Amino acid sequence: MTARAEFENLLGRASWGYDEADPDLIARCFADDARMSLRIGRDGDLVGPFEGRAAIRALHADSMAAQTDQRRHNLSNLWVDKETDDGATVVSNLTLLSIEHGAIRVLSSGWYRDELTRRDGEWLIADRYVYLDLPY
Template identity: 70%
Template structure:
């Protein structure tokens, strides 16, 4: 697998983990010391940082516990903006879908900016910033 394919797989596993209510799978895609921030709308205040794998895991667990719908995170237009043997920077689009009561709807669009590191031959997210165009 090339570095790009491995990086895409990490981002996909984090999304799949959320969609399948598997917070351990989500957390496993982040370094122990990872940080994550979130912003909703151009004028929205930054939320976070959530510091460390455990804090990121808890954020996702709390979010999932509050949901009544089935979410589907669709990641597209992945661009590697920097890549070395040990680090990579990516930007990708997000389309967030919700299925509930027999209907599907788009909750929001947005993007991810991720910093990844190669630790012992495995790519992990070290920093993530999520931007959502709309609150959901």
């Protein structure tokens, strides 16, 4: 598998983990010492950083527990900003869908900037910045 395919696989797996309410799968996509932060809107406050795999897992588990809908994270326009043998910066667009009461709607759009690290032959998310255009 090419490095780009591995990047896509990793980011897709993290999205799938959220959509299928599997915080352990999400956590396995992050390095032990990973960081994650997010911002909603250009003038929104920075939320986080959440530091460490356990904190990132808890953030996702708590978010999932508060939701009544089915979420679908759709990643697109993925591009590699930089890449070395043991690190990469990958940017992708996000379209966040909600399915509830027989209807589907767009909750928000935005993007991810993921700093990836290669450890013991496996690509992991070392630092994730999430930008959402709208609150949901």
